Amino acid sequence: MIVDTHIHLDDDRYNEDLDTVLQRAREGGVKRFIIPGADANTLDKAVGIAQKYKDVYFAVGIHPYDIHQFDSLEFEKYVNHEKCVAIGECGLDYFRLEGSDEEKEAQKKEQKRVFIAQIELAKKYKKPLIVHIRDASRDSKALMLESGAGEVGGVLHCYNADEELLSLANEGFYFGIGGVLTFKNAKKLVNVLPKIPQEKLLIETDGPYLTPTPHRGERNEPFYTTFVAEKISELLELPLKNVKELTTKNALKLFHIS
Ligand SMILES: [Zn+2]
Numbered sequence: 001m002i003v004d005t006h007i008h009l010d011d012d013r014y015n016e017d018l019d020t021v022l023q024r025a026r027e028g029g030v031k032r033f034i035i036p037g038a039d040a041n042t043l044d045k046a047v048g049i050a051q052k053y054k055d056v057y058f059a060v061g062i063h064p065y066d067i068h069q070f071d072s073l074e075f076e077k078y079v080n081h082e083k084c085v086a087i088g089e090c091g092l093d094y095f096r097l098e099g100s101d102e103e104k105e106a107q108k109k110e111q112k113r114v115f116i117a118q119i120e121l122a123k124k125y126k127k128p129l130i131v132h133i134r135d136a137s138r139d140s141k142a143l144m145l146e147s148g149a150g151e152v153g154g155v156l157h158c159y160n161a162d163e164e165l166l167s168l169a170n171e172g173f174y175f176g177i178g179g180v181l182t183f184k185n186a187k188k189l190v191n192v193l194p195k196i197p198q199e200k201l202l203i204e205t206d207g208p209y210l211t212p213t214p215h216r217g218e219r220n221e222p223f224y225t226t227f228v229a230e231k232i233s234e235l236l237e238l239p240l241k242n243v244k245e246l247t248t249k250n251a252l253k254l255f256h257i258s
């Protein structure tokens with residue numbers, strides 16, 4: 001089986017056909033689904049989905065694009081829920097910073113504050129982190145090491161194929177591999193993949209975004225993780241069965257699910 005470790009099922013693009021999307025995935029062997037927290041406004045919806053489907057779990061957290069929501073989030077309301085398996089997605093994303101250099105620095109500082117606060121919560125509640133990093137590898141790594149994120153570990157998703165982050169494998173961090181691996185221009189990720197310890201590999205869709213080839217341009221969905229598994233199998237020259245087994249074992253271990 002496959003565990004989709006990062007799928008935004010609370011996104012409006014699944015409103016119409018969520019049952020079908022999940023059923024299609026299950027028939028393709030995708031048997032567990034984790035909804036990362038990102039936007040506080042859809043957290044209740046994520047909890048509702050996790051309550052409705054036995055094989056769906058969720059995480060509570062605020063994405064770097066939505067940090068203004070953090071201080072008013074009723075964290076405790078979610079973190080003690082029996083289907084809450086992680087904190088995140090939290091992290092640093094410098095891709096969309098706007099304004100003057102000074103304004104950009106202020107935004108970075110605020111992103112760091114909210115990321116550190118979520119790492120502290122993860123340590124307090126002993127939950128792994130779902131970390132989103134984009135164009136901010138050096139700052140993210142330094143911050144994670146300084147704040148002792150390795151105490152709980154987690155997954156680096158949206159991993160932009162940066163060798164600099166590989167050493168976080170030694171700090172209990174896993175690497176979420178998604179549809180980007182199948183893109184023609186994914187050279188960096190293709191080169192980094194064999195350097196990731198196999199006991200630290202995870203599979204994710206990040207749906208509805210980042211749809212793998214041959215479905216690029218469409219809405220992404222958990223069934224398409226099968227294309228990611230096939231690509232990993234091809235690149236690592238491992239039987240597909242082994243790729244599914246090892247990534248599933250890793251996911252169940254990290255998120256303490258069965
Ligand atoms: Zn993300």
Ligand SMILES: [Zn+2]
Pocket residue numbers: 006008036038089206
């Ligand atoms: Zn995401």
